[in-house]
Amino acid sequence: MVEMLMSTYQVEAWTPLESHFSTEIGKIPIGSLIAFDYRPYRLTEVRDRAFDLWPAEIQAEYAQMGGTDPDTWWARVQTIRLQPDGRHEAKGLHRLVRAHYRLHVLPEHYAVCHRCGDLPPCREAVVDRQVAEATKVMDQAMALRPGDCHACGEPVTGRHKAISFPGPNLIRPDLPNGTVVFHGRHGECGNSAYRYDERWAAAEPGRARPTSALPVRWPSDSARGQHHRLHRR
Numbered sequence: 759m760v761e762m763l764m765s766t767y768q769v770e771a772w773t774p775l776e777s778h779f780s781t782e783i784g785k786i787p788i789g790s791l792i793a794f795d796y797r798p799y800r801l802t803e804v805r806d807r808a809f810d811l812w813p814a815e816i817q818a819e820y821a822q823m824g825g826t827d828p829d830t831w832w833a834r835v836q837t838i839r840l841q842p843d844g845r846h847e848a849k850g851l852h853r854l855v856r857a858h859y860r861l862h863v864l865p866e867h868y869a870v871c872h873r874c875g876d877l878p879p880c881r882e883a884v885v886d887r888q889v890a891e892a893t894k895v896m897d898q899a900m901a902l903r904p905g906d907c908h909a910c911g912e913p914v915t916g917r918h919k920a921i922s923f924p925g926p927n928l929i930r931p932d933l934p935n936g937t938v939v940f941h942g943r944h945g946e947c948g949n950s951a952y953r954y955d956e957r958w959a960a961a962e963p964g965r966a967r968p969t970s971a972l973p974v975r976w977p978s979d980s981a982r983g984q985h986h987r988l989h990r991r
């Protein structure tokens with residue numbers, strides 16, 4: 759019996775270099791070439807799955823919405839069959855998906871990596887890049903001294919507008935309390951302050967947030983709801 763895993767494939771996380779376009783599974787003609795988990799496949803079958811065979815958490819999600827017809831729900835559960843392209847003897851994949859999942863459609867002529875067989879950019883290259891980015895962020899954090907802007911790493915002097923945060927330093931817990939400061943209000947450092955404000959508020963419920971006193975930065979925002987817009991960025 760083949761174990762069918764709910765796919766966690768997220769099309770946003772990776773785009774093959776040669777993708778034609780991405781679209782919902784139901785709009786892709788059977789027989790199309792698609793990219794799935796860094797590999798090229800033919801989509802050979804899409805079927806709706808009976809409601810009582812859906813994973814329990816999706817049944818619960820549907821019940822909570824109060825829907826009456828799971829067969830036409832835009833996020834219903836389906837099964838897809840995928841055949842590795844050009845390898846008729848190979849075992850196909852059988853996966854549970856949801857109808858709103860998107861897949862990248864490939865052209866008939868596409869390139870694969872000679873080393874690993876992935877559609878470029880290869881999984882290994884993507885992971886390397888993510889590790890390099892995470893390392894860079896950590897190196898920058900480790901170089902911070904008290905009084906430095908926690909976004910750009912440059913000292914904040916009296917000439918600058920600044921946003922500072924009392925309490926434990928969530929970026930560098932080894933530095934003293936009250937050492938988180940950002941060049942204020944405009945530009946990238948100010949944006950970082952707004953993002954830090956989210957973490958800072960979540961760390962201790964009920965805090966009066968330093969950025970809530972700041973002026974609205976988007977002129978089109980009405981007074982109501984402005985903070986939601988600000989803090990969700």
Ligand SMILES: [Zn+2]
Nearest residue numbers: 871873874880
């Ligand atoms: Zn490769």
Ligand SMILES: [Zn+2]
Nearest residue numbers: 907910941947
């Ligand atoms: Zn700065």
